[in-house]
Amino acid sequence: MRKKFFKIFLTVALTLGLCITGAIPVGKIVGTLVVNAANITLKARDYDGDYSVTNGVGLTYDSDKTAKLGTIANGDKAKFKNVSFGNVDPIKAISFKYSKPNSDSVRVTMYLDKEGENKIGEWSLSHKTSSFSDPYKEKFFSGIEKASVGSGKHDIYLKFTCGGTAEDEVNIYSISFFSTTEDEDTEEDLNTATWEDQYKNDTNKNKPYYRANIYKRSSYVILSDALDAYSNKTIFGDPYAIMGYKSLVKQVPGISYNYADNTLTLNNFDSENKYLDIRNMGKAFKIKLVGKNNLKAIYVSGANWPTPLHFTGSGSVVLNASKSYFVGPGLNTAVLYLDGWHKESFIIDKKAKVTAYGYKKNSPVVLSYGEGRPALKKAVKISFSKKGSKLDGKFVDGKGDRIRSRYKYNKKTFKKK
Known part of the structure; x- marks a missing residue:
């Protein structure tokens, strides 16, 4: 016994x-x-x-x-x-x-x-x-x-x-x-094969990848619920990505993913309690906006595989419309977040409309390098034109700028129209 x-x-x-x-x-x-x-x-x-x-x-x-x-x-x-x-x-x-x-x-x-x-x-x-x-x-x-x-x-x-x-x-x-x-x-x-068999990829950095390595996370897109973690859904990727249980890949009205062009499409998706957690999706990854979309937050990280934050399409998305306090992945309070481990770009195409609201003095947008801990010489600088209608984002040396301006847009509201 x-x-x-x-x-x-x-x-x-x-x-x-x-x-x-x-x-x-x-x-x-x-x-x-x-x-x-x-x-x-x-x-x-x-x-x-x-x-x-x-x-x-x-x-x-x-x-x-x-x-x-x-x-x-x-x-x-x-x-x-x-x-x-x-x-x-x-x-x-x-x-x-x-x-x-x-x-x-x-x-x-x-x-x-x-x-x-x-x-x-x-x-x-x-x-x-x-x-x-x-x-x-x-x-x-x-x-x-x-x-x-x-x-x-x-x-x-x-x-x-x-x-x-x-x-x-x-x-x-x-x-x-x-x-x-x-x-x-x-x-x-192949169409019904396990995810890792279908998308095993170690060479094409434009695409998502699967790697059987506990220290290097596979690609995934997860729709998470800020109020109920057990209702989280894997939109694409490794079903073990969700902490708490294993999830089948789900079909969610208003959200779809196309592996051929590596594009996640938001089509009139409306739920402020839900947020997207995106990781290791490849250099060609895009988020296409169709119609009017409403979410709590969007988090993008390319810790093991380069992943930009690139909005395309002619629709719009509003993040945290209630301006409420929220803590997402990595204990980050921003609602539009890019963790650019590989110096990825933050791009909003001309016709796409993106609005993000922070809580009180918390910045709604954080662009960093390395899991929320910006390196002194590899941070992101964002600036607007005088009329506030154009966004420029680029990685800068960092030596000539103060720390706070290098990685955080320190305003309560972020808009690009």
Whole structure:
């Protein structure tokens, strides 16, 4: 009993450690699926962390940051939530991608919707791999006791029965369900592939990118709610970007993103309680304004990948119309914010209209260099023409200007018409 408790403690500690470093978000983790016409794949990172960690199963990682279910011992259990089988009903085959560098027997029992009931099937993982980082895929056409799962979303429970005594008997990378008996996996459709597979990019700095590195965050656009963090939505990018839980990419009326031209479009979006948190989207990233838009704030950061703040289109946006106090990402009180790590430009095209309101003496606009901490020689200077109708923004040496004028437009209201 003491050994089991200690194992669960280590699993929780490992998971919390990864949360702090950014590999796993804190809080509930809701499943996301890779789906095409012939199969459904549950990947390890899509597990229900609350249930699984409590029952001894946590996430471990290969050197390339590939996630897998690990710390699995006899009697441990895991869970995937909200699985939609779609066209894969009835189930005609199932495969496990796993690593098991020992000869111990491992049996996986799977249940539908209720732990210990509605048994889908049971399978023995018998292949011995050279190491825990040497995945092997094994496909089964038998052992399926409940082939028809029905429509809607379902919870999937796994129970592991292990013949050995080690605390880490097997690592599970993914589980796939098939609607065909052909002994061949269907290639994943790019349009429905996981985000990192579709947008993996290390060379074209004009585009967003995915990088499996806990210290270098992937690209994302998040619509956040100032009043309710758990209603945040990923508009584009790495679904792990939202702290608190994992989110599917959402379709939000009035907001859309086009990867082909790297443009986020605001089309008559109206919600002053919501703000945009944008990171690492590439040098060609633009925000197109269509109609009249109303938001609390817009934050842009290119900490790991150059990202400008570039407004285009012929519409308008108003930020913080109520002139209320607000603290956004990085504990910043500005409502129009560019963290220009790579000396990116702040551009408002001629026909675009941008208005931002600060709270009392707080500046509504901050243009800085390096996570809100402007470097002395790499700051931003902004100035207006005499009539206030033209905005000029550029990076300056900094030696000839006072600190406050280098990175902050110290007015309560910012307008560019």
